[in-house]
Amino acid sequence: MIKFFLNGKEVSTEVAGDMPLLWLLRDSFKLTGTKFGCGIGQCGACTVHIDGEAMRSCLMPVSTLAGRAVTTIEGLGTEEHLHPVQQAWVEQEVSQCGYCQSGQIMAASALLANKPNPGEQEIDQAMSAIICKCGSYPRIRKAIELAVKAQS
Ligand code: FES
Ligand code: FES
Numbered sequence: 001m002i003k004f005f006l007n008g009k010e011v012s013t014e015v016a017g018d019m020p021l022l023w024l025l026r027d028s029f030k031l032t033g034t035k036f037g038c039g040i041g042q043c044g045a046c047t048v049h050i051d052g053e054a055m056r057s058c059l060m061p062v063s064t065l066a067g068r069a070v071t072t073i074e075g076l077g078t079e080e081h082l083h084p085v086q087q088a089w090v091e092q093e094v095s096q097c098g099y100c101q102s103g104q105i106m107a108a109s110a111l112l113a114n115k116p117n118p119g120e121q122e123i124d125q126a127m128s129a130i131i132c133k134c135g136s137y138p139r140i141r142k143a144i145e146l147a148v149k150a151q152s
Pocket of ligand 2: 095096097098099100101131132133134135136
C-alpha cells in the first residue's frame, strides 16, 4: 500500500507501483481535470504539482509517491477562492479549446511559487514546455503578468 497526500488529504492506494500517477488520478480518484495528451512526457497536459514542483504525471510511477504531496487542478483553488493564476486566467479569457489548460495553470502556478516576479522571457520559456495547439501563449503571458500584480 502506498500512502501520499492528494490535494491536502492523506490517501492510500494498492495499485501496481509502476502505474503512472496520471492513470491513478483519473481512473481511481476520478480527478479528470488532469489530461492525457501524449503519455510520453512531451506535451505537459498532465502537469500536476508534486511537493510544489510542476511534474508530468504520465511519467511519475505511483511507487515514487510515498509521503509526498500531490496537487491537481482540483486542489489549486476553490470556486469561492480561485488561485490568483486561475483568477487571471478567467479575466484574460485564456482558454480556447481548453484541453491543455489545467497543465498550463499548474505550470504557471508552480512558476510563480518558485519565482514570484518572472520576466517575459522566463514566462515564455517556462510555458512553452506545455504545448498548446490553439496557440494561447500571448494570453497566457498576459494572465501570468496579471497574477504577478495580484500577488504583489
Ligand atoms: S500526457 Fe504527460 S506530457 Fe503529455
Ligand atoms: S487551449 Fe486548446 S490546446 Fe491549448
